[in-house]
Amino acid sequence: MLYIILIILLFALFFLPQWWVKHTMQRYNKTIDALPGTGGELAQHLITQYQLPVTLEVTDQGDHYDPSTKTVRLSEQYLNGKSLTAIAIAAHEVGHAIQDHKKDKLLILRGKMVVASQGMQKMGAAIMFVAPLMTLFSRSPLVGLIIALIGLLSMASSVVVQMISLPVEFDASFNKALPLLKKGHYVPKQDLIAVHQVLLAAALTYVAAALASLLNVWRWLALLKR
Numbered sequence: 589m590l591y592i593i594l595i596i597l598l599f600a601l602f603f604l605p606q607w608w609v610k611h612t613m614q615r616y617n618k619t620i621d622a623l624p625g626t627g628g629e630l631a632q633h634l635i636t637q638y639q640l641p642v643t644l645e646v647t648d649q650g651d652h653y654d655p656s657t658k659t660v661r662l663s664e665q666y667l668n669g670k671s672l673t674a675i676a677i678a679a680h681e682v683g684h685a686i687q688d689h690k691k692d693k694l695l696i697l698r699g700k701m702v703v704a705s706q707g708m709q710k711m712g713a714a715i716m717f718v719a720p721l722m723t724l725f726s727r728s729p730l731v732g733l734i735i736a737l738i739g740l741l742s743m744a745s746s747v748v749v750q751m752i753s754l755p756v757e758f759d760a761s762f763n764k765a766l767p768l769l770k771k772g773h774y775v776p777k778q779d780l781i782a783v784h785q786v787l788l789a790a791a792l793t794y795v796a797a798a799l800a801s802l803l804n805v806w807r808w809l810a811l812l813k814r
Contacts, residue, residue, distance in 0.1 A: 605795050612789040616782050617665065617673040623775070627674030628667035630774060631660055634682045642685045651677050653684035655699050660685055672779055676765065676786035679774075683764030687756070694756045701749045753794040761787035 625633070628644060635642050642653075647661035654661060660681045666674040687695045765787055769775050775783050 605792060609789045609793055612785050613673050613677075616676075616786050617669065617671045619670050620672065620779075621670065623670050623672075623675060626668050626670050627662055627678035630675055631662065631667075631678040631682050634679065634768060635660070635685065638686065638689075640682075640685050640689055642682075642689075651681055653681045653688070655684075655688045655695065658685070658688070672775065672782050673786050675769070675775060676783045677790060679765035679769050680760050680787060680790045682768070683760035684756075686764050687760060692756070692759070694752065694759075698749065698752050698756055701752055750794045754791070757791040757794055761791040 624630075628646075632644050634640075635644060642658045642660055644660050644662070644667075646664050646667050648663065649661070651662050651666060653659070660678075662678060662681065666677045684695065766784065769783060770780070
């Protein structure tokens with residue numbers, strides 16, 4: 589019985605945050621004609637108002653701000669959408685652009701870590717697959733174990749990146765985006781609570797991603813034990 593409860597708790601820990609983020613985004617992604625503009629129009633307005641050297645474009649790779657090209661990228665549904673989710677996500681991504689413009693140290697660190705982590709993850713995955721062969725040729729389980737652990741640590745680097753991302757995301761949501769939305773009266777007061785939830789969901793996206801990465805690492809650990 590205790591084992592079943594533990595499995596349920598682990599399931600909730602790993603999957604509920606992802607479900608809540610998606611549910612919140614979808615819940616408030618309904619067209620509201622009373623809003624002054626679309627997410628893309630708001631993003632462009634804020635970029636112009638705060639004189640940010642940033643461009644805006646549509647993407648099918650997920651909403652994000654790219655510091656390397658100084659580009660705010662929004663999915664089509666948020667770029668052209670007139671919903672609370674579209675407005676909140678647009679403001680959140682412009683919040684990252686403001687961080688970059690102000691040379692936020694954590695944002696810069698995250699950028700460097702992302703590049704390093706991508707390389708380490710590829711190397712880690714390759715090492716994990718090579719480990720059994722190395723063990724076979726060396727005839728030493730210890731060699732295989734060391735190689736596998738190195739690969740596992742490389743893959744776990746993504747978790748570190750996502751943990752660094754947390755304060756960056758919360759700052760973009762609540763120290764940048766929310767004050768901008770309140771100051772400009774872009775959202776009716778009665779909808780600010782909903783916008784707050786969307787901004788929280790945007791910030792917690794990396795928590796869900798970190799938990800997913802931890803689950804992947806745990807799977808590899810379980811495989812190694814076998």
